[in-house]
Amino acid sequence: MVKSRLVIYKSDRPYQADVYGVSVTFCGCGLTETPPFCSGRHIKTVHEKQDKIYVYDSKGVLLGPVKHIVLENGEIVKPEDIYMVSKATERE
Numbered sequence: 283m284v285k286s287r288l289v290i291y292k293s294d295r296p297y298q299a300d301v302y303g304v305s306v307t308f309c310g311c312g313l314t315e316t317p318p319f320c321s322g323r324h325i326k327t328v329h330e331k332q333d334k335i336y337v338y339d340s341k342g343v344l345l346g347p348v349k350h351i352v353l354e355n356g357e358i359v360k361p362e363d364i365y366m367v368s369k370a371t372e373r374e
């Protein structure tokens with residue numbers, strides 16, 4: 283059985299935090315190679331526009347922009363809905 287999980291990130295930049303006096307940069311874009319830390323891969327998001335959903339594979343390769351995502355239950359997820367979406371799907 284292969285499982286797939288769709289995780290949507292709204293941010294296109296890292297988060298800076300002070301951890302016990304040390305400045306740490308956490309990934310906010312979801313494309314990092316060194317989670318939870320920023321690896322600089324967020325540079326791939328500089329071309330992204332607000333009215334599109336950008337789909338990347340697990341290696342950070344852009345598969346393409348889409349206008350919306352249709353879930354198994356027929357629900358349509360648009361860019362403006364993304365703040366509330368974190369869905370997982372399972373397939374055999």
Ligand code: FES
Nearest residue numbers: 309310320323324
């Ligand atoms: S914020 Fe994700 S790699 Fe930098």
